[in-house]
Every structure is written in C-alpha cells, then in structure tokens.
Amino acid sequence: MLKELIDKFYLDREHDRGQDHFYITDAGKCARSIFFKFKKAPRKELEARVLRMFDHGNHIHQLIMKALSAVRRIHVVAAEINIPPQEIISGRADAILSLDNELYILDIKSINSMIFGKLEAPKEDHNNQLQLYLHFFNIPKGIILYVSKDTQDLKEFLVPYDAKVAEKLLKNLQDLKTKIETDTIPQPLPERPDNWQCKYCQFADVCAKVGEKELSWGEFKKQIEAEEIR
Numbered sequence: 001m002l003k004e005l006i007d008k009f010y011l012d013r014e015h016d017r018g019q020d021h022f023y024i025t026d027a028g029k030c031a032r033s034i035f036f037k038f039k040k041a042p043r044k045e046l047e048a049r050v051l052r053m054f055d056h057g058n059h060i061h062q063l064i065m066k067a068l069s070a071v072r073r074i075h076v077v078a079a080e081i082n083i084p085p086q087e088i089i090s091g092r093a094d095a096i097l098s099l100d101n102e103l104y105i106l107d108i109k110s111i112n113s114m115i116f117g118k119l120e121a122p123k124e125d126h127n128n129q130l131q132l133y134l135h136f137f138n139i140p141k142g143i144i145l146y147v148s149k150d151t152q153d154l155k156e157f158l159v160p161y162d163a164k165v166a167e168k169l170l171k172n173l174q175d176l177k178t179k180i181e182t183d184t185i186p187q188p189l190p191e192r193p194d195n196w197q198c199k200y201c202q203f204a205d206v207c208a209k210v211g212e213k214e215l216s217w218g219e220f221k222k223q224i225e226a227e228e229i230r
C-alpha cells in the first residue's frame, strides 16, 4: 500500500533526472558512463531501496552539520555552498569551516561499515571531488569526514590541495565535453568489466555492445535500432 507509493515517488524522481552539465561527483569517473548519461542511453533502473539509501546519506550530513554548528571552536563559514560559476562543472561543497583561524573545505561521506573498517586513506573518487572543491574555492586544505552508516563511527582525513590532480581532472572533463559535442562514445575503463565502477554501472549492457573502441553515437544508435526491429 504505502510501500508501492513511496517506491513510485523515488523511481519517478530518478526517471525525470537528466544530465546536461558536469557535476563534481563526475570527477575521475568513467568517461563513457558520463557520456551515456548525457545522451540518455538505455540504462538499468536503480531500485527504489538504493535511492532511499542516497537520501539517508543526506540526512546523516545534516546531523553532522548540526553538531559542528554547535561547537564553539568551529565556525561554519558556509554550508551547502555552490562552487563559483564557470563553464565546465557545478557542485556544492558540504561546508567551509574555520578552525583555529584556518579554513577547510569539509566533505562528508557516509559509507557502509565494511568499507569504513578498511579505510586507511580517502577513496580516490572522494579525493578527486575534494581536490576540485579546493581548486575552485582556492582553499589549500580540506577534510574528508567518513561516517559509518551502520555504526555511526567517524573517521577523518586531512587532505592538502594538489594542483596537478585538479588540473588533470579538469582537462579530462574538457576532453569529454568535446566527445559529447561531437557524438563520440569514449573508450571504456581499461579494466572493464572488473573495475568497481563497472560493477555498479547502469550502462554495463550498452557498454558491452559498444565494445572496446571509440564509436560514433549516431552509428551505434542505428545499430541498436536495427537489432530491435529484427
């Protein structure tokens, strides 16, 4: 009764979600999967349960910010703050904090306890995102704060700005923008299908059909339309 209605709410919301520009969360991700999102390629729908888990992560962020805002030694300079507008990418940092007169970008990540227990350094994709926040806000260091979803344990990593990483990420996005504009499907990840991104990829079926090389999106669409008619 209610379950079906709640599931429908999440699924409809996800269904309406397209993509027409890059987000910070795209930084360092598989270029081909981002290309497919822009082109609205056929994809495996996420389950409503998974979409609710994303919402739960947002709720955890709010709890952490509530605690930080109440600590006198910390000044929350800004929360949920958009990166300065520019052409290539948009994104919203969780917070800019001032602690002992030093500024930090804060990025809060909620993860399951299995991954949390093994973490000895920030995950690469989280480091990538933070590097771009540091780049666009021109702040030299940040903190990635992990929250274990199941146990509510916390783990934090202090991360300095690395200009080389940020510039490489931006160059890759610029290259991908050109491929999107010229309808060229990028190469897959070199470790496909063993890369962790492939295991969760909604476009894995389409990706397998394209194969290992770059391909014209127009040609590929004709190919799948012909297969559907047969």
Ligand code: SF4
Pocket (backbone or CB within 6 Å): 030, 031, 032, 033, 188, 189, 192, 193, 195, 197, 198, 199, 201, 202, 203, 204, 207, 208
């Ligand atoms: S299956 Fe892997 S390589 Fe292919 S689009 Fe998805 S993430 Fe990229």
